[in-house]
Amino acid sequence: MTAPVATEPQAPGDAFVPRILVLSTNNISDPGIDLAGSSHMHYSPGVKVIGVPCTSGIRPSWILHALESGFDGVFVASDGDECAYLPDCAKRSSRIVGEAQARMRERGIDANRLRLAAICSVCAEPFTRHLGQFSTALAALGPAAAELTP
Amino acid sequence: MTAHEAANARRIGVYVCHCGGNISDYVDVDKVIADIEDAGDVVVAKTAMFACSDATQQDMVADITAQQLDGLVVASCSPKLHTYTFRGVAARAGLNPYEYTQVNIREQCSWVHTDDQQGATDKATALVRAGISRTRLTTPLEPMVVETLPRTLVIGGGIAGLRAAIGLADIGLGVTLVERELELGGWVRRFGPMYPHGKDGRALIETLVAEVRRRPAITVLTGAEVVGKAGSFGNYRVTVRVGGEGAGTIEVAAGSIVAATGFDAYQPETGEFGYGIEGVVTLPEFKALVDEATAPLTHRGRPVRSVAYVYCVGSRNTGGCANAYCSRFCCAATVQTAVQVSGLDPSIRQFHLYRDMRTYGKFEPLYTEARKAGSVFVKFDNDAPPAVARRDGGGLTVTVRDLLTHNEELALPADLVVLVTGMVPRDNEALVGVLKLPAGSDGFFNEIHPKLRPVETVVDGVLIAGACQGPKTSAESVASGLAAVTQSAAILKKGFTELDPLVATADQGACTACGDCLTACPYDAISMTETGDRHFAVISPTGCKGCGGCVPMCPENAIDLLGYTDAQVTAMIESLVEVPA
Ligand SMILES: Cc1cc2nc3c(=O)[nH]c(=O)nc-3n(C[C@H](O)[C@H](O)[C@H](O)COP(=O)(O)OP(=O)(O)OC[C@H]3O[C@@H](n4cnc5c(N)ncnc54)[C@H](O)[C@@H]3O)c2cc1C
Numbered sequence A: 001m002t003a004p005v006a007t008e009p010q011a012p013g014d015a016f017v018p019r020i021l022v023l024s025t026n027n028i029s030d031p032g033i034d035l036a037g038s039s040h041m042h043y044s045p046g047v048k049v050i051g052v053p054c055t056s057g058i059r060p061s062w063i064l065h066a067l068e069s070g071f072d073g074v075f076v077a078s079d080g081d082e083c084a085y086l087p088d089c090a091k092r093s094s095r096i097v098g099e100a101q102a103r104m105r106e107r108g109i110d111a112n113r114l115r116l117a118a119i120c121s122v123c124a125e126p127f128t129r130h131l132g133q134f135s136t137a138l139a140a141l142g143p144a145a146a147e148l149t150p
Numbered sequence B: 001m002t003a004h005e006a007a008n009a010r011r012i013g014v015y016v017c018h019c020g021g022n023i024s025d026y027v028d029v030d031k032v033i034a035d036i037e038d039a040g041d042v043v044v045a046k047t048a049m050f051a052c053s054d055a056t057q058q059d060m061v062a063d064i065t066a067q068q069l070d071g072l073v074v075a076s077c078s079p080k081l082h083t084y085t086f087r088g089v090a091a092r093a094g095l096n097p098y099e100y101t102q103v104n105i106r107e108q109c110s111w112v113h114t115d116d117q118q119g120a121t122d123k124a125t126a127l128v129r130a131g132i133s134r135t136r137l138t139t140p141l142e143p144m145v146v147e148t149l150p151r152t153l154v155i156g157g158g159i160a161g162l163r164a165a166i167g168l169a170d171i172g173l174g175v176t177l178v179e180r181e182l183e184l185g186g187w188v189r190r191f192g193p194m195y196p197h198g199k200d201g202r203a204l205i206e207t208l209v210a211e212v213r214r215r216p217a218i219t220v221l222t223g224a225e226v227v228g229k230a231g232s233f234g235n236y237r238v239t240v241r242v243g244g245e246g247a248g249t250i251e252v253a254a255g256s257i258v259a260a261t262g263f264d265a266y267q268p269e270t271g272e273f274g275y276g277i278e279g280v281v282t283l284p285e286f287k288a289l290v291d292e293a294t295a296p297l298t299h300r301g302r303p304v305r306s307v308a309y310v311y312c313v314g315s316r317n318t319g320g321c322a323n324a325y326c327s328r329f330c331c332a333a334t335v336q337t338a339v340q341v342s343g344l345d346p347s348i349r350q351f352h353l354y355r356d357m358r359t360y361g362k363f364e365p366l367y368t369e370a371r372k373a374g375s376v377f378v379k380f381d382n383d384a385p386p387a388v389a390r391r392d393g394g395g396l397t398v399t400v401r402d403l404l405t406h407n408e409e410l411a412l413p414a415d416l417v418v419l420v421t422g423m424v425p426r427d428n429e430a431l432v433g434v435l436k437l438p439a440g441s442d443g444f445f446n447e448i449h450p451k452l453r454p455v456e457t458v459v460d461g462v463l464i465a466g467a468c469q470g471p472k473t474s475a476e477s478v479a480s481g482l483a484a485v486t487q488s489a490a491i492l493k494k495g496f497t498e499l500d501p502l503v504a505t506a507d508q509g510a511c512t513a514c515g516d517c518l519t520a521c522p523y524d525a526i527s528m529t530e531t532g533d534r535h536f537a538v539i540s541p542t543g544c545k546g547c548g549g550c551v552p553m554c555p556e557n558a559i560d561l562l563g564y565t566d567a568q569v570t571a572m573i574e575s576l577v578e579v580p581a
């Protein structure tokens, strides 16, 4: 049933696989991301998701912390206009992203390493497409660590 | 380790699930365990074939008790499926349920990385580590208790909604039944004899409507539509438009909502199996014709001496296009209608062109009855579908290759061709927008779990029942309507419900009373208070909906959302970037 799994860590010569932190929402975008799995779609294993109730609750410092700790990009999968909590969620989420990007610039990090998009509860296909494009864009940018001003 | 660290050390149990092979075919679960068992604070680390099975749950309870665990991490499927299962495990073992963390290594790991075992395994390890990091920082929490209204709003007055309304009233709950049409009954109201017992659909609905009218606990609103929803689980306030476009609205307060909005019949394209040619009709059209008919059977004034049925029209499509599902009801409904036709006039010739006969379970005798009554069944290959054409001199010809007689080509004369059309999701965009109903890729509404939580949706207190969930016979629709009754009773009959205590809290000491958070909360959960000469913000745990919207608004970082604290999220981020050795 289980085929043998290679245990060697990635050799330094291997292609750069960007690490992406996705911040999703428990009720809407996370089910959309789950659906990508149930539909057996594929995206890079460099993509890791943390679910929160609502993207309006994200601290910009979390985004900075991720990029400073080794993530190459952060993707905020918001509820857009569908948020069940806050009617102005889209506005709040983009304010948070704007603030994080300003702080990223101060730290010398390319603001394009942070993306925001509304992902609905059945947006499996758009999610995989977004992440595919983001992975490609980040691969071109190279590791975030290289940009950090000491 | 210093004495202080030892005193703070946690005792965490970690369980990594195979999910049969759904996870372990792509993630080396033993390696995940090997990689995390030495992480600090991990006392128990095990794999399980099915973490949700009774046996494993009992194992967990035993481990928690014997090892005095104070934290639990389960790495299996999506938290949507088993959060409550494992919170229950914790509670049964005397561990606070909020000391448990669910890690999703199936939907968000094994299933999306089936092409990369090492990638999937490394990622699963990182996800489990993040779960452990989060659990290190959990604290025991008590659920909040809110009162619930003993009333359910049922949307859709088809057979599922009607039966649910009666069940809800009988269990002692108030019911408001909202039906968009002017008449109750949905599809079944249109039918004469129905399978399996040949009972009249119209009569069934009349009986149900009479039962509804007999119950003062049920308020029926017809020609009405749900246009808005506010409030939360246990206390929804739903705006219903009554009396058509432009007329007034009323507000209904309800503890739970059951959507039983049914299905639509598949509408063939012009030219699909000859649809559009005189004499080519859909199953609902034919059923209506036969239900009203007296011998001799006629269609638009012309006698019907022969009928050809083409099965699976608009269902079981292959090649990745829409409607891959089987519509379930149509084989039996067609056979039932054919028996009706034979009863009307046994000399009418009937040809059934099918792909597979699915008169499953107790419907099988109907199939035998139809054959005995003279119906002829011809099996065709999906790659060689029948062709329908006009016949010179009137009527139609259906050409088909019969799989059971070595692909012999048959040209069957037919006065009527019946396209056995299946079910499609009803167009209900406005309602979906208001209720935030989740739909699957086929367009039908999605339950949380088809086996374990078959009528609940991810929206707390919003349930689904009947054919809006996917193709169902009327018996199955009623069964799910009654499941929604039980589930509504389970959440409303106690008069209160427990809400997650995962709410925002403000740190008194750090708060400077700037007031920035006051406008951040649309639910007015935050207010200023004072003790002595100190002013600070307090957040009402029952007013708070747990969104965290106030968290980034505080310039002093004085607000934390329980379950998602700054310390927890930061620690999870750090664990997620670590590369397994
Ligand atoms: C031709 C045909 C023959 C069949 N024969 C049989 C048979 O013999 N035996 C059998 O078991 N099954 C049969 N079925 C299947 C049966 O019709 C369904 O199982 C059943 O109708 C499902 O009931 P329901 O209440 O879920 O949906 P529906 O019957 O579709 O009722 C849904 C109701 O919700 C209302 N509604 C929809 N949207 C809204 C909204 N936004 N607001 C308010 N109201 C709304 C609709 O107006 C409708 O009244 C047959 C189906 C067809 C098409």
Ligand code: SF4
Residues within 6 Å of the ligand: B311, B312, B313, B315, B316, B325, B326, B327, B328, B329, B330, B331, B332, B356, B357, B358, B420, B422
């Ligand atoms: S019930 Fe029969 S006719 Fe309907 S889709 Fe399934 S196999 Fe085809």
